[in-house]
Amino acid sequence: MEARQKLNAQIESGTLTVAPGVYDGLTAALVKRQDFNAAYMSGAAVASSLGLPDLGLTSQSEMASRAALLTGVLGDVPLIADADTGFGDIINVVRTVQLYERAGVSAIQLEDQLFPKKCGHLDSKEVIAPEDFQRKIEAVVEARTDDQMLVIARTDALASLGFDDAVARAKKYVEAGADIIFIEAPQSAEQIAEIPGLFSRPTLFNLVPRGKTPAVSLESLQTAGYSIVIAPGLAFGAAADAVDNALATLRSGDTDTGRQWSPTDLFRAVGLDYWDDIGKRFAAGTSV
Numbered sequence: 001m002e003a004r005q006k007l008n009a010q011i012e013s014g015t016l017t018v019a020p021g022v023y024d025g026l027t028a029a030l031v032k033r034q035d036f037n038a039a040y041m042s043g044a045a046v047a048s049s050l051g052l053p054d055l056g057l058t059s060q061s062e063m064a065s066r067a068a069l070l071t072g073v074l075g076d077v078p079l080i081a082d083a084d085t086g087f088g089d090i091i092n093v094v095r096t097v098q099l100y101e102r103a104g105v106s107a108i109q110l111e112d113q114l115f116p117k118k119c120g121h122l123d124s125k126e127v128i129a130p131e132d133f134q135r136k137i138e139a140v141v142e143a144r145t146d147d148q149m150l151v152i153a154r155t156d157a158l159a160s161l162g163f164d165d166a167v168a169r170a171k172k173y174v175e176a177g178a179d180i181i182f183i184e185a186p187q188s189a190e191q192i193a194e195i196p197g198l199f200s201r202p203t204l205f206n207l208v209p210r211g212k213t214p215a216v217s218l219e220s221l222q223t224a225g226y227s228i229v230i231a232p233g234l235a236f237g238a239a240a241d242a243v244d245n246a247l248a249t250l251r252s253g254d255t256d257t258g259r260q261w262s263p264t265d266l267f268r269a270v271g272l273d274y275w276d277d278i279g280k281r282f283a284a285g286t287s288v
Contacts, residue, residue: 003071004148007078007106010037011150011180011202016222019080021232023049023066028073029270030235038106039074041067042232043082049236056117060087064099071104078106080152080230085115086136093136094143107150109182110136112157112169127157130169134176141177152204153178156185159212163191167198174201180228185212192216196225204228 010017021042022028031039044054046066052058067081081100086093093110100108111117112133114126127133133153140151153173158166163186170181182204186192192213196203205226209215221229246257264272 002076003074003078003104004106004146004150006076007038007080007150008148010078011227014227016218016226017078017228018218019078019228019230020234021045021230021236022070022074022079023236025069025073026270027235027239028070032074032077033269036077038078038080038228039070040230040232041070041079041081041105042230042236043084044232045236046082048240056084056115058084060092060096060099063087064096064103067100067105068103079104080107080109080228081105082109082232084111085113085117086110086140088115090136090139094139097140097143101144101146101149105149107152107180108140109152109154110140111154111182111184112173117156125156125159127155127160127169130172133169134172137173137176137178150179151177152180152182154182154184154204158183158185158187158191163187167195170199174199180204182206187212187214189214189216192221193224202227204230207231208233 007017015037017038018036019038019040020031020036022031022039023042023045028039041063043058043063046063047054047058050058050062063081063083067079071079083096083100086096097108112127112130114128117125137151137153144151153170153176155166155169155173157169166183170183174181178201180202181199183195184206186195192205203226205221205228206213207216207229218229246260249257261269
């Protein structure tokens with residue numbers, strides 16, 4: 001509840017919420033350590049952590065259980081959670097919102113792609129009829145028991161149907177009760193700047209370097225009026241690069257695999273001092 005209230009308060013205050021992508025306990029702990037005001041459970045990152053591409057291959061239960069793990073590590077840091085297409089038809093979407101709400105997420109994100117979906121920055125995406133997605137959003141809004149858990153409606157229509165169609169769809173999703181609007185992969189600086197002013201709801205921007213969208217600064221996004229910026233690939237992209245380089249170095253026979261944290265530093269990032277303190281204070285033969 002505290003995390004949800006914090007996210008709502010941040011949006012209402014006009015503070016830009018910057019949410020790096022997380023997918024496991026370590027990345028969640030590092031985001032919390034760096035004092036970000038939110039985190040984003042990236043479906044692409046979770047899929048990659050399972051050895052899978054972002055093609056709708058992760059299941060409802062896998063994503064919900066991962067959300068519960070992440071909120072447990074993040075504590076009062078709000079978690080914005082990707083739920084892809086909701087993992088099925090409307091009854092599956094309702095089940096998804098129940099599981100995500102129980103897992104403690106602060107916002108659930110759903111998209112209007114045809115299942116199985118694809119990463120928003122891949123080609124050949126297909127979308128469902130906007131009226132069908134409207135009904136999904138209406139069902140989600142009705143199904144949640146805490147209206148502090150925000151509903152994010154994402155449209156992937158821009159790539160195949162154009163900017164105007166994407167905007168028209170997003171306006172229908174506002175009518176259906178979505179709290180936040182997310183138009184995926186705008187293709188120009190002009191489109192990026194225009195989107196926030198088109199809606200009566202807060203808007204979200206997806207920061208994907210070398211994706212379909214031109215490079216942009218956080219300052220310009222705040223000036224444009226966005227409320228949330230997610231960086232879904234930041235952690236798992238950096239991890240993949242660092243691990244691959246270290247493995248290649250070791251495979252070549254060189255044991256100097258580059259800059260690494262010491263075991264103590266790594267374990268401190270995930271709570272070593274907290275657990276050590278408990279062990280010492282409650283050890284046999286000591287008084288509390």
